[in-house]
Amino acid sequence: MQKSKFLNIILAATVLVMAILLSTKDDSSDKPTTTPAVKSENAQLTTSDSTMVPFKKISLGVKTEVYPKPAFVIGSYDKEGKPNIMTAAWAGICNSDPLSIAVSMRPATYSYGNLTETKSFTVNIPSAELAKYVDYAGRLSGKDVDKFKETGLTPVKGEFVNAPYVKEFPIVIECEVTAFHDLGSHRQFIGKVIDVKADEAILNADGRVNVNLLNPLIYGGGNYYETGRFLAKVGESLDEIDGKPFVPDYSQKYANDALEVIHSRKSVRHFTDQPVSKQQIETILRAGMAAPTAVNRQPWAFYVVTERETLDALGEQLPYAKMLHQAQAAIVVCGDMEKAGNLKDKGYWVQDCSAATENILLAVESIGLGAVWTASYPYDDRTKVVIKELNLPGKHVPLNVIPIGYPTGEDVPKDKWKPGNIIWR
Numbered sequence: 001m002q003k004s005k006f007l008n009i010i011l012a013a014t015v016l017v018m019a020i021l022l023s024t025k026d027d028s029s030d031k032p033t034t035t036p037a038v039k040s041e042n043a044q045l046t047t048s049d050s051t052m053v054p055f056k057k058i059s060l061g062v063k064t065e066v067y068p069k070p071a072f073v074i075g076s077y078d079k080e081g082k083p084n085i086m087t088a089a090w091a092g093i094c095n096s097d098p099l100s101i102a103v104s105m106r107p108a109t110y111s112y113g114n115l116t117e118t119k120s121f122t123v124n125i126p127s128a129e130l131a132k133y134v135d136y137a138g139r140l141s142g143k144d145v146d147k148f149k150e151t152g153l154t155p156v157k158g159e160f161v162n163a164p165y166v167k168e169f170p171i172v173i174e175c176e177v178t179a180f181h182d183l184g185s186h187r188q189f190i191g192k193v194i195d196v197k198a199d200e201a202i203l204n205a206d207g208r209v210n211v212n213l214l215n216p217l218i219y220g221g222g223n224y225y226e227t228g229r230f231l232a233k234v235g236e237s238l239d240e241i242d243g244k245p246f247v248p249d250y251s252q253k254y255a256n257d258a259l260e261v262i263h264s265r266k267s268v269r270h271f272t273d274q275p276v277s278k279q280q281i282e283t284i285l286r287a288g289m290a291a292p293t294a295v296n297r298q299p300w301a302f303y304v305v306t307e308r309e310t311l312d313a314l315g316e317q318l319p320y321a322k323m324l325h326q327a328q329a330a331i332v333v334c335g336d337m338e339k340a341g342n343l344k345d346k347g348y349w350v351q352d353c354s355a356a357t358e359n360i361l362l363a364v365e366s367i368g369l370g371a372v373w374t375a376s377y378p379y380d381d382r383t384k385v386v387i388k389e390l391n392l393p394g395k396h397v398p399l400n401v402i403p404i405g406y407p408t409g410e411d412v413p414k415d416k417w418k419p420g421n422i423i424w425r
């Protein structure tokens with residue numbers, strides 16, 4: 001008995017020593033030691049190349065990591081008819097017919113009582129510019145403050161339901177509570193949509209909301225964001241998934257906004273009828289004038305054309321600028337031969353004005369507009385048309401005409417990355 005107990009102890013000790021030796025051997029191998037503390041859920045699916053970290057999943061436990069989250073502002077009246085707003089991220093469309101929106105609220109919120117009482121609410125969809133109001137409505141309670149009064153936002157009595165909407169918000173949705181579910185921490189109110197109203201300024205010609213113009217606010221993990229760029233139309237994957245990129249290759253993440261803008265710039269040839277403001281044009285030209293020039297001569301003049309008649313006349317006569325008929329404005333970048341200096345330096349005006357043009361195109365992209373470089377110089381016929389239509393003085397030579405407007409979303413960037421174009425020495 002004594003002997004077998006001794007043998008068992010020896011056996012257990014041997015197993016333990018071997019286990020330690022084996023684990024030490026693994027550690028000292030040249031495999032990267034990136035194994036997460038929590039076992040990968042699909043460890044057996046990872047390839048032998050353990051550098052493919054992106055496919056390695058790490059369990060985070062039970063967390064609210066759902067992206068993007070909305071940040072809706074819910075309007076309601078209290079028993080006395082005082083309007084209130086509260087921010088809700090636990091919300092979204094939950095049924096198509098009847099169209100319904102679910103919003104979950106903690107019993108501690110003032111709005112919870114209001115919705116339970118009035119069986120009505122409005123969903124106010126914010127643009128990114130309204131982030132501060134969204135944040136405010138989500139930090140303070142209607143029990144303690146009059147949020148409309150404090151923010152200066154305007155409550156408007158719902159047309160169809162007993163709840164106020166916020167005048168300043170671009171989309172407002174009136175809902176009638178049809179059901180609620182007590183889920184635990186929150187009560188989920190189901191609201192049947194009775195009416196949706198949207199600001200005219202964010203609508204396309206077909207009456208649908210233009211997401212770029214709306215610029216909806218996104219809530220994600222303690223921060224607010226605005227929406228990214230247009231990627232592709234729904235359904236395009238069916239045509240193009242086979243080997244071809246669905247959209248330009250975004251696998252590369254850009255380190256800063258400047259690179260994002262450079263890579264998302266595209267030649268935009270389709271515009272909506274949304275006007276472009278003087279302030280936007282000035283922002284664009286400020287970027288143009290920031291370009292480098294030979295011996296800092298800045299040998300340029302920028303003509304801004306917004307008259308429909310002139311845009312159309314140019315569009316009629318310039319063979320590759322037909323989109324001027326749709327564009328809301330055009331910038332004509334001209335070389336100024338008086339500023340261009342002596343003969344030797346004069347040769348640089350094309351480079352200088354080209355650098356300004358690229359800055360202009362990038363600035364256009366960065367503020368959500370679209371543009372395309374249509375050449376004038378060195379084509380005699382085209383430069384003559386521009387000189388005639390704009391009545392240019394002899395010293396101004398038009399390098400190009402850049403139609404500008406709000407993009408319809410049809411034009412997308414091209415992936416022009418070709419490693420073969422680089423000669424490494």
Ligand SMILES: Cc1cc2nc3c(=O)[nH]c(=O)nc-3n(C[C@H](O)[C@H](O)[C@H](O)COP(=O)(O)O)c2cc1C
Pocket residue numbers: 071084085086087088089090091104105106108109110111112134135137138139140141142143186219
């Ligand atoms: C971005 C954000 C999202 C929020 N989402 C919710 C939510 O979905 N449900 C909820 O009960 N509270 C949510 N809150 C907290 C409420 O908005 C907050 O408690 C508010 O003060 C309630 O207002 P009230 O008491 O006037 O109704 C959120 C707050 C923020 C800032």
